[in-house]
Structure formats: C-alpha cells, structure tokens
Amino acid sequence: MTGDRRAVLRASVPPLRAFLPALALGVLASGSAVALLATSAWLIARSAEQPPILFLGFAIVGVRAFALGRAVFRYLERLVGHDGAFRALAGLRVSVFRRLLPVAPDGLQGTRRGDLLTALVRDVDALQDLPLRVLQPLVTALTVAGLAVVGVAWVAPAAGLALAVGIVLTAASAALVLRLVSRRADERIAPLRAALTDAVLEYVARWETLRAFGADAAHRARVIDLDGQLRRAETRQAAAAGSVAALFTLGAGLTLLATLLVTQPSLAQGAITGPQLVMLVLVPLAVLEVVAALPGALSAWWRVRASAERITAVVPAAVPAELPVPPARPAAAPSGAPVIRLRGLSARWPGEAAAALRDLDLELAPGDRIVVEGSSGAGKTTLAHVLVRFLDHEGSYTLGGVDVRTLDPDEVRRHVVLCEQSPHLFDESIRQNLLFAHDAATDDELLGVLERVGLGDWCRARGGLDAPVGERGRLVSGGEAQRIAVARALLADAPVLILDEPTANVDPDRAESLLAELLGAAAGPERAVLVISHTPVADALVTGRHRLAAAR
Amino acid sequence: MIATALSILARAITQALLDALAVRGAARVKSQLRERAVAALDAGGSELLARSSSARVATLLGQGLDALDGYIGRYLPQLILTAVATPLIVGVLLLADAATGITVILTLPIIPVFMVLIGLSTRAVQKKQWQQLGALAQGFLEVVQGLSTLMIFGRQHRQADRIAAVTDEYRRRTMAVLRLSFLSGFALELAASLSVALVAVSVGIRLIEGELLLGLGLFVLILVPEAYLPLRQVGAQFHAASEGLTAAEEVLELLEGAPASEAAASLQPAAPIGPSLPVSAETIAMSDRSTPVSASDADDAVPALTLRDLTVRRGDRVVVDRLSGSWMPGTVLAVTGPSGAGKTSLLGAVLGLVAHEGAVLLDGAAVPPAERLDRIAWAGQRPDLTGGPLDEVVALGAPTLDHDQVGRSLRWAGLDDVPRRTVLGPAGDGLSGGQAQRAALARAHYRAQQRDCRIVLLDEPTSALDAETERGVIAGFRALAAEGRLVVVVTHRRAVMAAADALLRLEPETRDAPASAAPAVAEARR
Numbered sequence A: 001m002t003g004d005r006r007a008v009l010r011a012s013v014p015p016l017r018a019f020l021p022a023l024a025l026g027v028l029a030s031g032s033a034v035a036l037l038a039t040s041a042w043l044i045a046r047s048a049e050q051p052p053i054l055f056l057g058f059a060i061v062g063v064r065a066f067a068l069g070r071a072v073f074r075y076l077e078r079l080v081g082h083d084g085a086f087r088a089l090a091g092l093r094v095s096v097f098r099r100l101l102p103v104a105p106d107g108l109q110g111t112r113r114g115d116l117l118t119a120l121v122r123d124v125d126a127l128q129d130l131p132l133r134v135l136q137p138l139v140t141a142l143t144v145a146g147l148a149v150v151g152v153a154w155v156a157p158a159a160g161l162a163l164a165v166g167i168v169l170t171a172a173s174a175a176l177v178l179r180l181v182s183r184r185a186d187e188r189i190a191p192l193r194a195a196l197t198d199a200v201l202e203y204v205a206r207w208e209t210l211r212a213f214g215a216d217a218a219h220r221a222r223v224i225d226l227d228g229q230l231r232r233a234e235t236r237q238a239a240a241a242g243s244v245a246a247l248f249t250l251g252a253g254l255t256l257l258a259t260l261l262v263t264q265p266s267l268a269q270g271a272i273t274g275p276q277l278v279m280l281v282l283v284p285l286a287v288l289e290v291v292a293a294l295p296g297a298l299s300a301w302w303r304v305r306a307s308a309e310r311i312t313a314v315v316p317a318a319v320p321a322e323l324p325v326p327p328a329r330p331a332a333a334p335s336g337a338p339v340i341r342l343r344g345l346s347a348r349w350p351g352e353a354a355a356a357l358r359d360l361d362l363e364l365a366p367g368d369r370i371v372v373e374g375s376s377g378a379g380k381t382t383l384a385h386v387l388v389r390f391l392d393h394e395g396s397y398t399l400g401g402v403d404v405r406t407l408d409p410d411e412v413r414r415h416v417v418l419c420e421q422s423p424h425l426f427d428e429s430i431r432q433n434l435l436f437a438h439d440a441a442t443d444d445e446l447l448g449v450l451e452r453v454g455l456g457d458w459c460r461a462r463g464g465l466d467a468p469v470g471e472r473g474r475l476v477s478g479g480e481a482q483r484i485a486v487a488r489a490l491l492a493d494a495p496v497l498i499l500d501e502p503t504a505n506v507d508p509d510r511a512e513s514l515l516a517e518l519l520g521a522a523a524g525p526e527r528a529v530l531v532i533s534h535t536p537v538a539d540a541l542v543t544g545r546h547r548l549a550a551a552r
Numbered sequence B: 001m002i003a004t005a006l007s008i009l010a011r012a013i014t015q016a017l018l019d020a021l022a023v024r025g026a027a028r029v030k031s032q033l034r035e036r037a038v039a040a041l042d043a044g045g046s047e048l049l050a051r052s053s054s055a056r057v058a059t060l061l062g063q064g065l066d067a068l069d070g071y072i073g074r075y076l077p078q079l080i081l082t083a084v085a086t087p088l089i090v091g092v093l094l095l096a097d098a099a100t101g102i103t104v105i106l107t108l109p110i111i112p113v114f115m116v117l118i119g120l121s122t123r124a125v126q127k128k129q130w131q132q133l134g135a136l137a138q139g140f141l142e143v144v145q146g147l148s149t150l151m152i153f154g155r156q157h158r159q160a161d162r163i164a165a166v167t168d169e170y171r172r173r174t175m176a177v178l179r180l181s182f183l184s185g186f187a188l189e190l191a192a193s194l195s196v197a198l199v200a201v202s203v204g205i206r207l208i209e210g211e212l213l214l215g216l217g218l219f220v221l222i223l224v225p226e227a228y229l230p231l232r233q234v235g236a237q238f239h240a241a242s243e244g245l246t247a248a249e250e251v252l253e254l255l256e257g258a259p260a261s262e263a264a265a266s267l268q269p270a271a272p273i274g275p276s277l278p279v280s281a282e283t284i285a286m287s288d289r290s291t292p293v294s295a296s297d298a299d300d301a302v303p304a305l306t307l308r309d310l311t312v313r314r315g316d317r318v319v320v321d322r323l324s325g326s327w328m329p330g331t332v333l334a335v336t337g338p339s340g341a342g343k344t345s346l347l348g349a350v351l352g353l354v355a356h357e358g359a360v361l362l363d364g365a366a367v368p369p370a371e372r373l374d375r376i377a378w379a380g381q382r383p384d385l386t387g388g389p390l391d392e393v394v395a396l397g398a399p400t401l402d403h404d405q406v407g408r409s410l411r412w413a414g415l416d417d418v419p420r421r422t423v424l425g426p427a428g429d430g431l432s433g434g435q436a437q438r439a440a441l442a443r444a445h446y447r448a449q450q451r452d453c454r455i456v457l458l459d460e461p462t463s464a465l466d467a468e469t470e471r472g473v474i475a476g477f478r479a480l481a482a483e484g485r486l487v488v489v490v491t492h493r494r495a496v497m498a499a500a501d502a503l504l505r506l507e508p509e510t511r512d513a514p515a516s517a518a519p520a521v522a523e524a525r526r
Helices: A002-011 A015-049 A055-102 A112-126 A129-155 A157-207 A208-213 A216-269 A274-293 A292-316 A382-386 A409-415 A430-435 A443-452 A456-461 A478-492 A508-523 B004-050 B054-066 B067-097 B098-107 B110-145 B148-153 B158-210 B214-257 B258-269 B341-350 B369-375 B390-394 B401-413 B433-451 B467-482 B494-499
Strands: A338-347 A357-364 A368-372 A396-398 A416-421 A495-502 A528-532 A543-546 B283-285 B305-315 B317-327 B333-337 B357-360 B376-379 B455-459 B486-489 B502-505
Touching: A015 A055, A015 A129, A015 A157, A015 A274, A015 B158, A015 B214, A055 A112, A055 A129, A055 B110, A055 B341, A112 A292, A112 A357, A112 B110, A112 B305, A129 A157, A129 A274, A129 A292, A129 B433, A129 B486, A157 A208, A157 A216, A157 A274, A157 B054, A208 A216, A216 A274, A216 B004, A216 B333, A274 B214, A292 A495, A292 B333, A338 A382, A338 B283, A368 B401, A382 A416, A382 A495, A409 A416, A416 B317, A416 B341, A443 A478, A456 A495, A456 B110, A478 A508, A478 B098, A495 B004, A495 B067, A508 A528, A508 B341, A528 B467, B004 B067, B004 B494, B054 B067, B098 B214, B098 B376, B110 B148, B110 B158, B148 B158, B148 B390, B283 B494, B317 B357, B317 B390, B333 B341, B333 B467, B341 B369, B341 B376, B341 B455, B341 B486, B357 B369, B369 B376, B376 B433, B390 B401, B390 B433, B401 B433, B401 B467, B433 B455, B467 B494
Parallel strands: A368 A528, A368 A543, A416 A495, A495 A528, B333 B486, B333 B502, B376 B455, B455 B486
Antiparallel strands: A338 A357, A338 A396, B283 B502, B305 B317, B305 B357
16 A cells, blocks of 8 residues: 555656756755845945955845845746646656556446546646645755755854754754644544535535425534534644744744854854854844745645545555456457347446346347346446446356457447446537547538437537537536437447436436437347336337346 | 844744634634525525526535635735834834835835736736636546546547646646746745845945944844735735635625525415416316225315415516415325426425415415425425435434334335445435435435325426336325325326326416416315
8 A cells, every 4th residue: 555655656756857957946046045145144244344345246246146046046946846747747647547447437446426536636636746845845945954054064063053953943843733733633624624515515405405304404503513613623723834934933033043152152262253153143044934845845745645545545556356357368359240148147346245236147139129127226237337348247248159258348348338327428529529439430420320319400509510518518418418428329330239227317207208219219220229227118119128136 | 132032932922823813713704604605595595596506606605715715814914914014114124224214115116016017917818828727627537537438439548648638738838827927926036035135235335335333234134024025925815815805705795695585575474365266277187086085074174285376486487377276185196297387396386495476275274485394295306315324314304213214214115125224425325316216205204204294295206216116106105195195296207197186287388378267176076
C-alpha cells in the first residue's frame, strides 16, 4: 500500500530537469528578498560612517538589483513552476488512467456511484500541489535558510548559530502546533464539509418528502448541527494558523534579539564592524519570512498524501479475481454465426460474497429477440456485464462456439454491444457522440441511423449533427439518450445487441412506446437482441422470454 | 531590550488574535446565512425550488458560502487594517523623516492604480479564458466517467493520448491566463521592493551627507515595508474577495427572492366553499366491483376527499383547471393522463405543498394546507429515500420506531427480501430502482398505518416494477382501501387502472373549455 502510494506520488513530480528551473528561480527570488534587506541595512549603516560615496556604489547597485530581482524572479518562478506542474499533471493523469484500464469499470472500489468517480478525478488533480505547494516552498526555504546561515556564520559564527537555532526552533514549534491542533481539525473539516453538503442537498432535494412526512424539522436541526461542528473545526484551524503566523513573528523578533546579544563580544573585540552588525541583526527578519512558507507546505503535504491514499484505495493495484483478464495469446475471432450459448453461468461482483447471478442457461441466435425479466436484484445487469466481459463468470459462455475466455475482451465487445442503463454522452456534438462507435461513417449514414431510432426530426430541430448534447447529456432527455445509445450500437454494427433497462430514466407514460420503437429499430434477421426490462414488452415484439429467479 | 521583547510578543499575540477572530467571524456569518436560507426554503419551498434547481441551491448553501471565507475572513479585516494602519505608519514616517514619508505617499497609490489598470485590461480576457478552461478541466473527468461506454466500443486504448492532449491544451491556456494573473502580483511586489530600494538609497546618501542620524535611518528602513504590507495583502485577497461577494449576493437573492407573500397565501386556509360547479375532468366508474367499506357508513358516509374548483398554476400556466369531485373511503382511484396534464400538481395541491385556488375537503371539512400533511400518506414519483438503515428510512418522520409495523409495511410493499439493517447511502444508494420504489411505498404505508391516514396518495408507484412484482403491490393497494382508506394512484400501468374502482383522466387540452356537466360519478356508484 505504501509502495503503491509512493508510486502515485512520484508520478506527480515533474522530472528533475524540468523542475530545476522553478526551484532555482524560487531560490533566487527568496534569496533576493534576504539580500535586499541585508544590503540596504549595510548600506545605511555604512553610510552613517560617511565614507566617500564611491565605496557605496556597489551596495547601491546591489539594493536596486535585488529589489528588481525579487519581483522578477518571483514572477518567473510562479510561471515556470505552474507550467512544470501542469506538464506533470498530463503524465500523472495518463498513468492513473493506465492503472484504471485493467480494472474498469467493475473493479473500481465503490465507484459505481458517480460522485466517487468525480472525487477520484479531483484527487488526481490535487496531486499537482505536491510540486507546487510542497516541494517548491520546501526546497526554496531550506536552501535560502541554509545559505543565509552559512553567510551569516562566515561574518560572525555566533550569529550564524543564533540564526540556525532560531530557524529550527521556530519551524519545529510551528510544525508541532500544526500537528497538535490543526491536523485533527484539518482531518475533520473535509468529512464535515462533505457531510454538510450531503445534508443540505438531501434537505433541498427531498424537501417535499421531508415536509410530507413531518421530518423537515429534524433534518433542519441536523444541517444546523453539522454547520456548528464545521464552524468549530474551522475556528480551531484558524486559531492554529494564527498561532503559527504569530510564532514566526515571535521567532523572528527573538532571533533578532539573540543575534544582538551574541554579537556584542565580537563587536567589542572589533571582529565585526558596526555596519556588519546592523546587517547581521536584520537578516533574521527576512530569513524567517522565507521560512514561514514551511507550515503551509506541511499542511499541503498532508492533503496530498491523503489524496494519494484515496487513489490507491479506489484503484486496486491487482485485478480482482471476479474480473476477466485478457489471455496472453488470444484465439482467433469466431467466424460462424455469433450464437451466444450460456451453460450453468454464475457471476459475482468484486468484493461481494454472494453470487449475483446463478446457474443460468440461455441461448441467443441471429434473429432472436429475447426479453429477460426478473425482480430487482435477480442479476439482470450482472448478466449484461458478463456478456460484454466487464465481469468474469463461472460455467460456460461461448460465442460462435468459441469459449470467450480464450478471446480478448475487446474482441468479444466487437461482437456484443451493450446499451447501458444510463448511456454516457460526451460533452460534444451529436456527430462526435455517434462517430466514436464507427469513425468512418459518413454524415448520410449518421442521419440515416438517427432516422431509424426516431431522432431524425429531433436532430433537424436542433440544427443538425453539430448541435451539442451538453455536459453529461444535459440537453438530452432520458429517452433521447437511449435512442442515441441504440444508434451508436447500430453504427458499430455488432451482431449481438444488449439493451439494459432502456426505460429506466424515461417518463412512465413514454416507456412502452419507446421500448417498442427501440426494439423495432434494432430488429434484423442477422442481429440477436437481448433486452432487459421491467416495462412490459408485448409478445409481438420479441421471439422469446426468459425469467431470472432471484439469486438470493 | 525588554521593551523590544515585549513589543515583539504583543505583535505576535495580536496577529494570532486577528486571524482567529476574523475567521470565527466569517464562520458565524456563514452559519447565519445558511440558517436563514434553510428557513427561507420552508417559507416558500416549492416556489423557490421551481425557480432554481435543487442542486444549484444545495451547492450555493454548501460550497458557495465557503467562498465567503476569503471575503469576511481575510479581505475585510485586511481592508480595515489597511485603513487604520497605513495612515498611522505613514504619519510616523513623515514625523521621523519627511523625505521618506513623502516618497511613500507618492509611491503608495501606484499599487491600487496598478491593480485597477491590470485588472481592467485582463478581466475580459480572463473571463473568456476561464470559461474555456472549465470545459477543458472536465476533459479527464469525462473520459473516466465515460470509460465503460468507451470500452464497449473498444475506444479505451486511444484515450491515453487524448488525455495527454487535452491536459496539454489545458496547460497552454491556463498558462496564458496565469501570465496575466500573476502580473498583478508582480506589480505589487515590484512597487513594494522598489520603494524599499528607493528609500534605502536616499537615506544612505543623506546619511553620508550627515543630514540624518543612523538610528533614524534604520528606523525608517524597517518601517517602510510595513507601510506597503497591508495594501499588498488587500491586493492579494482581492480575487478571493470578489468570488465571496458573488456568492453572498446569490444567497441574499435567494433569501429576498423567497416569495414570502405567496407562500403565506398558499398556507392560508382554503377559501370558503362556494356552490358546486361542473366537474372539469372526466371521472369514470370502472366496474361495479363492490368496495368493502366498513359496515355502517354506506348511506350517510362522508367522502374522504372532496375537491371544489381546484386550480393550480405553475408560473403563467394553469396546470389543473377547476377540478371538482369527491371520493369515498374504501376506493382505489386511478389518475392518468399524458405528461404535463397536472397529475403530480394535483397530488401536491391535495397535500398542501403546492399553492392552489379552490377547496380541498378532507372527510367533508376544509383543512388548512399545513394541517393536511398530517392526515395524508404520500409517495412521490421519485423514491426520494433518505440515507441510513432501511427501517429508519421507512419510518421517516415517526417519533418512535415501531419494528413490527416496519416489518408489516416492508412485507406489504414486497420488500421483505432486503435485510432490514441494510444501510442506505446519502441519496438512498444501495437499492436498485425497483427496490427503492418499493421502499418509498413501504414508507407511505408505515405512515398511513401509524397515523391512520384516511387518504393515501401514490405517484407512479409501479413504474420501475416488473409485471409480477406489480401484481403483488396492486393487491396491497386493494388491501389498503379495504381498511377504509381512499387510495389515489397516479399511473400509466394498465394493470393498476384495471384494479381501480374509479378512473380520473386528466387531459391538458380539456382545461381550456369548461367540461360538460357530467356528474362526479365516483361516489354515485354506491
């Protein structure tokens, strides 16, 4: 698990060669800030000794250069750093996606709920913070602090020691405060915020139901209670953040005082000059301002680590036994009629003890239209997923006489196409949503297939194939989405077509007619159709019926 | 020395307090807004939700309000601090060294001027860019969400390249935006650090010429950055602040937009009952099936539900038009009609959740909408299950949990195959569509039994059930009616209509012309 997490974290860091410019610029920017204060202090103190202005020339130039450098380097650092992080993000996304492929869609832990998938994507994107908000500030602060300590120690060893001790003590106490106070609050805030959002959504979305059952007051109280808990956690976190900021102010001040104390003997002995003393005393202020970025980096690190943890938890590194694995040397595709024959077929979802589908015998030949009925929980969707090899099975499943286990799952899906209960529509045009089923199709073919599924007028009314379908098919009703899914399946021209509850998201009064139209469009002498439905299907529309008994 | 130490300590403590108090203030304002918004929902819930989607309202009250943190927690305190501290520091600088003071006064305004200039010139570009970015940012999510669809068509292997391309495009465009966004930070930093350099050099030169004392010079040098700091931080928080303001405005709009007057009107007792007018919908006696009604009330029975000229408007549209009729207890009434015929609105009006005109009489007496809820059991078109253990989900709103009754209700709805302790997710996740529908039915049954509701309203209760399960549920409707209740079922299923005693067909087009004076026959049959 830890090694797994490390792999995910490593993928989010840009390669050193790409990362180095950002780190260097960060050091230059923070270093300029420290140097600006140091040179200004020295300049003023030295000026007080009224030397010829010529001796101060380089300091004056230095002050101006560092002032410019601080702003310019900071700007460049932010640009280069963000650019690198985004470049790494591309690699990270691809690597997570490659991990997803062997286990998708049925092996992803708990991701049958869409919101968890959204959370996964958010977690992947959150890993950008590793280079930007963890490594960059860490490297910059440590390098600048180290250089400053060395530089100060070179002038006066005692002052260098004071500065080092000041930095270490301040950073350590800030980390301690964060760990003791803020981390617990941090850990509570995210779940509390999620719980509050859920509670508010439940209250708003189910308001009528809650009202009708007289449960609204109790739910309102829960929202307000969660809100109170969240407020307390946030206040606690803010108190910690405030204390940390205060600690750095305190640390800077105390280091300044300490430096002043420990350098007195050197000044008295003449080992350092007055202007040097002024510089030594003021440098800690600038250095601690740079080091103050560390607590933020620590919090960011905790967040990033939690995200990596969740990613490894959702995407299993090993393929669960319930999922099909492509054979090392796939057999040739079946050449004869793609008759599906199931004998004693059972299947199980990953992580579940009981079989969802038990001991099924079924045959499906070209020209067949079979409706599979059964109460909820009888394993209808499980059957659909087994047929397209999303799930592995026990018993026998042959396609055109060939055991599907010897075939590449992709090859099986070239013959068996599933129209899902909620078909996914991409946020693109109607054309793009059809083309990916068969990318050589001409516009005429696309329009023809839309006509067949009863979407001809609909497509024209929207202004043709270029009309958008909206994010997640927002601009499309449940029935239209099903029609598009069937159109896609027809374009792919697979000999076996499976419709999984095509009327699940359709108004009840339109369900029966939609089902009839879809079956009409899909029917053909060469095509086998298996429809899973709770909406009654007229006998004339199908050639056979099969009833699944509950597996439990 | 001690004075220095003390002042350092004082500064640290006040800084900690400032941060903590500011965020506490923000959290308190958020809580108040959230509470008021939730209360506003109660005042005018259905109207409010009709105007904006529930997801929008929920997002606004959830994460939307968090944007206020930046405004109240950081921007406002910083603004006040700037207003107080900056003049103070500038004043001290002027007193200490007039030349430096004047330099600061001259350079300070550069910061806001820069901010405004950069802000103005980049805002239009940024807004457009962010919108495009929003779409690109979704690219990866889309591929992941649509993965099973992609796999079905064998397109999953190409997606790695697509993801890389989309992410790279995202990077390119984001960087174009960031180059501009970071400019304002650059300007702030440059103004501040150049001012320090300016002051340092001028102080140094005047020191050489002996115009200034060293102590004063150092004092000025340390104080100058502090003069810029508050204003720089205001600038840095400006972005977060404008987001917060937008969120606050939306919440306030939600609060003000709550139609307090309309809501109040809808909760007032129904208007006095006038003479009965012609029925505007066709009510048909289905069969002469003798409905078992509890013995004595055959003649002097009071209808369980009477409607007189019930009219429901949604916006400008009249969805239920002067509907009248009355139905006896012991009846199963099927309500049918095409989408948009007002079936669901009719149930909402009877429940008292939807504002309406005309009279709704329960057991022959007018009951104010708010009190009707107590006497009616209802199952809506969507199951709308709450999260938690199944038995608590079924007993929603009941003060105590009657385990035996939960068992009977689950059996009644044909859901005794699901374990009672099954814990459902936040939106009732964990049940299939048909199971969720039966759980919602069990919930209505539980309420009907617990409170002895004489009216049970069911909206499309069998739409997700297969024919065999449906038969069992229909038998349940008859059993419920046999207990002396009126069961109103909105449905499209023929099996349900066939089992009903009376059929009410709502047609969108008949609402324009008053229907012929057909008598309400549902109860005439007896």
